[in-house]
Amino acid sequence: MTNYDPNNIFAKIIRGEIPATKVYEDDQILAFNDISRAAPTHVLVIPKGQFINFADFISKANDKEIVDFFKKVSDIAKSLNLTESGYRLISNTGPNASQSVQHFHVHLIGGKKLGGLIPGDNNVR
Numbered sequence: 001m002t003n004y005d006p007n008n009i010f011a012k013i014i015r016g017e018i019p020a021t022k023v024y025e026d027d028q029i030l031a032f033n034d035i036s037r038a039a040p041t042h043v044l045v046i047p048k049g050q051f052i053n054f055a056d057f058i059s060k061a062n063d064k065e066i067v068d069f070f071k072k073v074s075d076i077a078k079s080l081n082l083t084e085s086g087y088r089l090i091s092n093t094g095p096n097a098s099q100s101v102q103h104f105h106v107h108l109i110g111g112k113k114l115g116g117l118i119p120g121d122n123n124v125r
């Protein structure tokens with residue numbers, strides 16, 4: 001895995017160098033609207049620490065950071081009224097998943113009936 005690039009776009013959002021529509025922020029975590037939304041609700045949740053992707057986050061963050069992060073994702077989903085209607089969490093990790101920003105993030109997507117699991121998959125599970 002290559003090194004973390006402190007000039008990736010999400011690092012710039014954390015530092016306030018480029019704007020974002022924030023949904024939640026604390027010392028450790030930031031959530032903001034995806035600039036190119038895939039559904040009525042499409043929020044990106046990121047830790048403020050320097051982690052390249054999910055695998056990097058799990059291997060380098062401490063247990064409390066990991067638990068706090070995923071609990072906060074759930075809280076944010078609740079605050080956006082997604083819990084009853086349902087939502088999807090996606091964390092693209094590496095080339096086969098087409099991860100385009102090299103700072104760990106979870107897509108929180110909802111607000112409509114979502115399609116198949118991946119493009120071309122029409123199975124409703």
Ligand code: AMP
Nearest residue numbers: 009020033034035036092098099100101
């Ligand atoms: P991924 O392909 O999983 O790495 O997702 C990166 C996401 O970041 C995409 O859904 C982009 O639309 C989103 N994105 C890129 N630049 C920005 C930005 N400046 N503000 C908000 N979202 C962004």
